[in-house]
Amino acid sequence: MVAALTGHAQELKSLTLEDLNFGGTNYHNMVPKTRYTTWWGDELVHLDTEDCFVVNKTTAKERKLFTLSELNKWSGMTLRHLYDISFPETRKPLVWLNDGKQCMLFNWKHKKVLWKGDVSIAKGAEVQDFNTVSKALAYVKDHQLHVVDAHGNDHQVTTDGSRELVYGQSVHRNEFGITGGLFWSNDGTRLAFYRMDQNMVSDYPQVNIPELDWKPAKGESRIATFEPDKYPMAGETSHKVTVGIYDLTTGKITYLATGDPTDRYFTNVSWGPDNQTLYMFELNRDQNECRLMSYDTTTGKPMAEIYRETDAKYVEPLHPITFLPWDKSKFVLWSQRDGYMHLYLYNKVGEVRQLTKGPWMVMKLLGFDAKHKRIFIESNTCNPIQKNIFAVDTETSKQTLLDVNGQGWHTGSLSESGLYLVDNYQTPDIPRNIAIVNTKNGKAISYFKAPNPWQGYTVPGYECGTIKAADGTTDLYYRMVKPLNFDPNKKYPTIIYVYGGPHAHNVDARWHYCSRGWEAFMAEKGYLLFILDNRGSEHRGKDFEQVTFRRLGEEEMKDQMEGVKFLKSLPYVDADKLGIHGWSFGGFMTINLMTTYPDVFKVGVAGGPVVDWKWYEVMYGERYMDTPQANPEGYATCSLLPKAKNLKGRLEIIIGLNDPVVVPQHAFSFLKACIAAGTQPDFFVYPGEPHNMRGHQSVHLHERISQYFFDYLK
Structure with missing residues (x-):
């Protein structure tokens, strides 16, 4: 399969990093425009900076409800925009407002405050x-959990x-789908919260360097300060969590009687519909067994083990259960146990039926249609690189495609009843379209079409296709970005971008096959870009992902080298001028490929690279590698330290000095190994920055990455 998008250079403006990088001064004008909408029951509301409109779902015409200035005048609030307001009750003219000082339930029709609360008390709160x-x-x-009542x-x-001793915040280093640590019951009368004891976890010695313009107070030291992170490395003692x-x-506080939380x-x-029962997945440290447990929150005692799943490699629950709105005794459970992520219908006793099935992945549960007993999902049923929207009949499991064209990448937003859907989508050649869909009859009307934000600029050519993985059977998808004024009779230096x-x-x-702006910038400078999703990446099923188990990097490199073989078969690729760049896992892959195949890659830039998995954190590292104690051979084989001696090409390593994800020990240790081996990588560091560079420093970063290729891959 090969599809192509082409652009032609005429008297047009050239794209710059200020246009293409998210930290750039003109970036906001170069991304496809959108419409911000929310649902007020079954009424669609368009929220803008200054105005709020209700949208007719059959004509897409808009009627103004109120303006920002009106709402502030009527309510006495100091809202700066209308993007964050919400509509809590169907058919009632009520909005929730929060300006950072107070929150308010306000009736805009009668211009009346129904409830008001002070939220400024939580100013400076961690969460x-x-x-x-x-x-x-x-x-x-200040580390303490507070609750302010009505x-x-x-x-x-x-x-x-x-x-x-951390309360109410995300635990387990944001793995397993965890994004926070506070969980209100449906009626808001009970609060579940995480308590994380990390006294036993080792500190990683991060150092904070004062700002350049920092002027110490009298008697205050100007020396850099010690600001350690609690960082449990693979195979070491981890924290203990209770709920x-x-x-x-x-x-009163009641703690769930989960037993010893160690490992x-x-x-x-x-929360269950009764606002008394709490449901939670529990995993062992090996991550090869998980259990869905229910607890009585009045006593804290366990009620039942509802579901158990084991796997020879690992299981990874990422989604809480969701109860059916028309039958509170049943809920939807996610599992990849049949090889693909699918939905199952359960009750408190056990499985009722499998709701979705096939060699594809459910990617999101959008909501329900209680009247017709349907579930709405986003999935890649149509194609592994697409995301489409379907209605699923819970009685028959019949699926109905609901989005506009069955192509591209669709993101849905469902009305309260499930009878209407906002379909926000892109295709490789459509920056963004938004449609309103009647889910009962499938009729859709166009609501918004984004203009091409790159109109008037030079644009490279984009292609997408497949090659076979190293196993000889699995299709892998690639994106190619061709240089401006591409000439198939020329040979081009080529950069592989990898994660x-x-x-x-x-x-x-998506638009331009989800290409990063930096790729367009480099294509404008005469480089060909190639990006391949190897086995081990997401959305292709359990076997596709788990092939890397206990040997991170090995199968991934084999697939990337199949990409290299494909590139070398193309007459316009200069095989003597191959470069590679990646960040994080991609930084690991960059160094790994350059030192495993030192005669293939001339230039590489590795950002925030993992160098040895024994220095990575417990939850992620042990899921894919087991512990260093249980898998010493795997850790030794996958370490980049012994490969430092193999480096031949030009390699630059870039890190944030205060990276709490891939700690600087990785890069420093590789540099030390290169010194011992007599090899010569280059190194650049961003003081005060974490795993990724923030703000305009990201432009500086990509200027540096680009210049390295300009200097050595030409």
């Missing part, structure tokens, strides 16, 4: 979560919080 039903605010400040009373729930329940009515993970917390790791992909059916 906070407001419940619109009970009008209670939970927040963590009457404005601030209850300090904990007193022993500290850097070592507490705070009852707003009684003011266990608790994730995907969800290659789990939970990510680079090629899909």
